[in-house]
Amino acid sequence: MIELSHVSKRFDEETAVDDISLRVPKGKFCALVGTSGCGKSTTLRMINRLIEHSEGEIILDGQAIEVYDPVKLRRRIGYVIQHTGLFPHWNVARNIGLVPRLLKWSATEVQARVEELMDLLGLPVGEFAHKYPHQLSGGQAQRVGVARALAADPDILLMDEPFGALDPITREKLQDELARLQARLHKTVVFVTHDMDEALKLADHLVVMREGRIVQQGSPLALLQQPADPFVESMLGGLERGLKQAALTRVKDHMTSMGPTLPAQSRIPADFSLRQALSMMLRDHSDRLAVVDQHDVPIGELSLRRIIKEAQLDKGNARE
């Protein structure tokens, strides 16, 4: 668990981070979002003591971080950065095995762990283990970066705009894989990004920052339903907010059992998002969709009127 209470960071006269408090429970994914210069990266770097905080308390697993030796602390926290920071003179396998070697694991343990991680991140060992970073594509390099961060099996993972330099298709693919990994590994993750869609997609807990302060934090749905101010609202996409919220909602949560009428012509799988359902309704000029399971057997129905009615109810609930 990571807990920051009333943490500030001043560089000379300038306050980079101003009295922020936040809590990331064990196994949760927290995203820090904001425009550049809002202090989100500084906040991240204070957690592994790359930057020392000026005021307040940062607690890691019940102990203030000042208690830990900085070098040992960093070895038990995984860290991923935008430009990977892979060592160009080391091959992929050696790069991934860095922290286990620092922790003096035996050579066979290191090798086994490296192969396990390459497997986990979809990098075939035979093909990639002996390649050098400059021979990798951006996406492959960042997979290696993530593998390196996970190598010593840390409980905590800090990620500083890890996918910011990738093309949209690769970025989305890696986001999906990170979500899949997180569902399996349950790391405590702090993830910095300026891409709200990325944050909404991955986070359990969303923290919006501006000028060193936290403007609002909560679950992605809570923020979408009740943005605290116009800044958060604009970060959440202004008029597109409804669609972003729909993207976080599964079709199966809004379907009704099949009515007496004939099933609708258009079919949508139950685990698709509401956003995809709305898009399909627009495309097919239909206010009803048949919901199907993975075998394409209809199991329910989705109607536009019902979605709108339920959205009103949700908003009412959030207000209370």
Add this chain to the structure above:
Amino acid sequence: MSNSLSALPPRKIASPWLWPLVWGALLLLSVVAMSAAEPLFRWIEPDARQVVYDRVDFYVLLGRHLLVVGIAAVVTIVVGVAAGVAVTRTRGADFLPLVGQLASLGQTFPPVAVLALSVPVLGFGTLPIIVALMLYGLLPIVRNTLAGLQEVDNTIKSAAHAMGMTPTQTLRQVELPLAAPVILAGIRTSVTINIATAALGATVGASNLGDPIISGIVNGNMAYVVQGALTIALLALTVDSLFEVLQHSLRSRFTAP
């Protein structure tokens, strides 16, 4: 010979060891069989009583030459790299401009002047020339060590820091290996220059491959001068091509297929 080589198709010929072997063989030939070329030198100096330098054997001179350059090189490499590393650490950063200037100053000082100044203190012989070579050879090494270390990408250094490497581990496992090609280029310049400069030692009584040259100048015997110059040039070419091989193998580690 050069004709037949250039006539070969531009594929990668033989091993990178080709040139060191060629130059080394010629060097060896010249030190053991200089007298075989007597007719040639006789043609240069038809009137001289003696045309092949024989006061000391050439291989002995070569050995002494290598010893002087070698000692100077080891000391300059150790001192130069250590100074370069020290001033790029946070604690030594204040001395960065000073070290840069001192090293430049060493090179602006002509080696002859260093010899002239150090003989009264150190006496005649090998020591003054080693001192002169050390001063003269320091700059390329310090300068390239600084450049090499400063060129290492900050992202990579901060990643090393963030992964939990200690400063010493970062220096030894990341910074020095990445700066190695540049540092090696500095050592190559320094050593190659010093092979030629060491010949000056003959003027202050240090016996080496400069002997035939000085003796030739003093006695007006061009053949001696040619013999000394030829051997020194071949030695410089051999050592330089060895460095080329070393640099090539360092570089190829980053561009492995």
